[in-house]
Amino acid sequence: MQSVHIKEVILHHTTVSLIAPFTTSFGTMVDKDVCLVEVVDESGVSGWGETVTSNEPYYNEETTATAVYILKEFLIPRLLKQEISHPNVVHDMLSFVRRNNIAKASIETAIWDVFAKKNDTSIAELLGGTQTEIPVGKSIGIQDTPALLVEKVRTFMDEGFKKIKVKIKPGADLEYLNAVREEFPDIPLMADANSAYTLNDIDHLKKLDALNLMMIEQPLSHDDIVDHRILQQELTTPVCLDESVHSLDDARKAIELGSCKVINIKIGRVGGLYESKRIHDLCLEKGIPVWCGGMLETGIGRAHNIQLTTLKNFTIPGDTAPSAHYWKEDIVTPEIVMDHGIIHVPSGDGIGYEVDQEKLSKVLISSERITEVETTHPIPSV
Ligand SMILES: O=C(O)CCC(=O)C1=CC=C[C@@H](O)[C@@H]1C(=O)O
Numbered sequence: 438m439q440s441v442h443i444k445e446v447i448l449h450h451t452t453v454s455l456i457a458p459f460t461t462s463f464g465t466m467v468d469k470d471v472c473l474v475e476v477v478d479e480s481g482v483s484g485w486g487e488t489v490t491s492n493e494p495y496y497n498e499e500t501t502a503t504a505v506y507i508l509k510e511f512l513i514p515r516l517l518k519q520e521i522s523h524p525n526v527v528h529d530m531l532s533f534v535r536r537n538n539i540a541k542a543s544i545e546t547a548i549w550d551v552f553a554k555k556n557d558t559s560i561a562e563l564l565g566g567t568q569t570e571i572p573v574g575k576s577i578g579i580q581d582t583p584a585l586l587v588e589k590v591r592t593f594m595d596e597g598f599k600k601i602k603v604k605i606k607p608g609a610d611l612e613y614l615n616a617v618r619e620e621f622p623d624i625p626l627m628a629d630a631n632s633a634y635t636l637n638d639i640d641h642l643k644k645l646d647a648l649n650l651m652m653i654e655q656p657l658s659h660d661d662i663v664d665h666r667i668l669q670q671e672l673t674t675p676v677c678l679d680e681s682v683h684s685l686d687d688a689r690k691a692i693e694l695g696s697c698k699v700i701n702i703k704i705g706r707v708g709g710l711y712e713s714k715r716i717h718d719l720c721l722e723k724g725i726p727v728w729c730g731g732m733l734e735t736g737i738g739r740a741h742n743i744q745l746t747t748l749k750n751f752t753i754p755g756d757t758a759p760s761a762h763y764w765k766e767d768i769v770t771p772e773i774v775m776d777h778g779i780i781h782v783p784s785g786d787g788i789g790y791e792v793d794q795e796k797l798s799k800v801l802i803s804s805e806r807i808t809e810v811e812t813t814h815p816i817p818s819v
C-alpha cells in the first residue's frame with residue numbers, strides 16, 4: 438500500500454451550535470469550538486479529523502484550546518514531512534506526549550482518512566470491519582421533569598432508534614427512569630451518570646437493578662477502575678465504562694478486575710482508531726460487548742465513528758444519531774441520515790463522506806496552514 442507523506446496540515450477553527458442544549462451531570466453544552474484537522478499528502482489528497490473536546494475540561498482534562506496547542510507544538514511537528522507507512526504507526530510516533538488523547542486522535546484519524554483515500558479503500562476496510570448497517574442509539578440529556586423525558590423518549594422511539602441512553606445524576610435518576618419504564622417497560626434503555634456517584638451511593642444505585650437497564654455507564658469517578666469493581670459486584674445491572682478507559686491497558690485492567698461488563702469505545706478518548714481497534718479486539722477475545730460513544734461530533738467525527746462501528750464486536754447500538762439531531766446544517770455531504778434506526782455504511786473511500794466547503798465556510802472562524810516545523814520544543818525524530 439502507498440505510504441502517506443504529509444506535505445501540510447491545515448487547522449480549520451470553527452464554532453458550531455447544537456440545535457438544542459445538551460445537559461449532563463457536569464454541565465450544559467450549546468456552542469462549542471471545533472478544530473477540524475486537514476492532513477494534506479504530497480499527492481494533494483486530504484484526510485480529515487476533528488477535536489471532539491468541548492470548551493471546558495469537564496469530560497476529561499482537555500479542551501479545544503489545549504488540543505490545538507498540543508497539535509501545533511508537538512504532534513504536527515512530529516508528523517510533518519514524515520513518511521507514514523500505515524496509520525497504525527502514528528500511535529507510537531505520538532507516544533512521547535503523555536495522554537492528550539483527543540488531540541492525538543484528531544490527527545491520527547485524519548491520517549487514516551488520507552491513507553485510505555490514497556489507497557482507494559475505506560477506513561472500515563482497513564480496520565477489517567464487516568457490518569454494513571449500523572443500529573443507532575439516541576443519547577438524551579437531563580430534562581427538567583420526568584414527563585418531559587418520557588415525551589423525548591416517545592419521540593425518539595417513534596423515529597426508530599434502537600437504544601435510548603438517559604443522562605442521570607443524583608436527584609434526577611430513579612424518578613426519571615421509573616417514569617420511562619412505566620411508559621416503556623421493554624425498550625432497550627440505559628443510563629449514563631458521567632461519574633456523578635460514589636461508593637457511598639451503592640444502596641441507592643442498587644435500586645437501578647429493578648429497572649432492567651442494559652447498563653449503567655460510568656457511575657463512579659472518571660479515572661477509577663477499582664471502585665467500579667466493588668460496585669459491579671453489588672449490582673446485577675452491567676456497568677459500562679467510558680471516561681475510565683483511556684487505553685488498551687485500562688481496558689485490560691478493568692476486564693481482569695471485573696470492573697465492567699461493557700465498554701463504550703470513543704475514538705477521541707483513547708487517542709485514535711488504532712487504539713480503538715485494539716480495545717475492540719481485546720473485548721471480543723474476552724467476551725465483553727462494546728459500543729461506540731458519541732462526543733457531539735460534527736459529521737467528520739461521526740463518519741469516523743460509523744467506520745469504526747463496522748467491526749464485529751460493536752453489538753450494541755452507539756450514540757451515533759444522524760446529523761440533524763445535532764446541527765442545523767452538518768459540514769459533510771451527504772448529511773448522515775438514519776433509515777428506521779439504521780445508518781447504512783457509505784461505500785466511499787476514507788470516511789465515506791465529503792467535507793462541504795460551502796457549509797464549512799458558514800461555521801469557519803479561521804484556517805491555519807502549517808507547512809514547516811515551527812515549535813521551540815525538542816521533538817523526538819524516531
Ligand atoms: O454524541 C452524542 O450523542 C453522545 C453525547 C454524550 O452522551 C456525551 C458527550 C460528551 C461527553 C459526555 O457528556 C457524554 C458521554 O459521556 O457519552
Ligand SMILES: [Mg+2]
Nearest residue numbers: 629654655679
Ligand atoms: Mg458517557
